Amino acid sequence: MDVIVLGGGLMGAASTYFLARRGLRVTLIERNRVGSGATVASFGNIRRSGRYLPQLPLARRSLTLWGKATEMLGRDVEFRATGHVRLVFSPKGLEEMRSFAAAARPWGLDLEELAPRELHSRFPGLGPDAIAASFSPEDGSGNPRLIAPAFADAARRIGAEIVENVDVRAIRKTAFGFEVETSAGTYSAASLLNTAGAWGARISAQFGEPVPIIAKGPQMGVTEPLPHRILPVVGVWAHDHGGGYLRQVERGNIVFGGGAERTDVSLDSGHAKADPARLPGQLRALLPILPALANVSVIRTWSGCEGYVGDGLPVMGSSATTPELFHAFGFCGHGFQLGPGVGDVMAELISTGATETPIHDFRVDRFAATMNG
Incomplete structure (x- = not known):
């Protein structure tokens, strides 16, 4: 296996799809049902106005993908560019x-x-x-109940494995990559992508990367x-x-x-x-x-359970402590519009080592000095 994706919300499901589309062997692990957490609690807003300005290139990339979603995923996810x-x-x-x-x-x-x-x-x-x-x-809305399952189903059709309703018992770094021990068995892969939403900081902390995050419900x-x-x-x-x-x-x-x-x-x-x-x-x-x-x-x-990071920005990009570990979590209640773009960017980053979309401001180690000091 090339990549394990932990967390089956929109970020995880979209990442799984785009990784599989790039030819990687990928397994998505979700403790409940795909799309049942923060994604399904979303309002469905696809907006760019009022965003953190350096996030706009990511939002533009994502909006382009929203416009292609029906054709790409093979079903209507009710994206409507109503303004x-x-x-x-x-x-x-x-x-x-x-x-x-x-x-x-x-x-x-x-x-x-x-x-x-x-x-x-x-x-x-x-x-x-x-x-x-x-x-x-150009902005509008989409259906939060449809989008993550649509990405997961499309990923499954091109070879991804989707594992739902399992407990994650342990995550280990090995000489060959990562092992994730679950109630349904142990999965191994060269790379690990943490898209665990409000739980993402628990995973990053295991690898020496603390993130100040609180869980809130809209x-x-x-x-x-x-x-x-x-x-x-x-x-x-x-x-x-x-x-x-x-x-x-x-x-x-x-x-x-x-x-x-x-x-x-x-x-x-x-x-x-x-x-x-x-x-x-x-x-x-x-x-x-x-x-x-x-x-x-x-x-x-x-x-639904949403993760709010201390500075109001998500955590997104490569780990600063652990090779082949990647993060995309903590979107602070405004990640729905970004979801397809996040998946595309993370797949690009994992498969090529870089991304054309700027995500430097979202790096996980921005908290290292204050949290460890």
């Missing part, structure tokens, strides 16, 4: 939007600024009190279907009105998140659940964005 609107409700938000737009332009992202009249004519019903908005027409929900049709994904600048976000799926339901504190999650169980007591406040925070939510029924809420 992404971010509303502005305050001078602080306006300053943040314009500052980001100017800074992002050299990185290849052109945001369109909408005045109130244009916003309300193009997107009626949104943000009646908004003083401006940004619009990114508060997500979906309403009954509404007749009003909102095409773009909608968010806000400067976290005005609680920083909520929403999108309307083709059946009419409004999927929403934000506007509420994330819940604490124990990594021992990994079980995250939405807090119903926070739902009324969350919905109130969304009303300035979409007043039509005032009298709707919420039909389901959910959460």
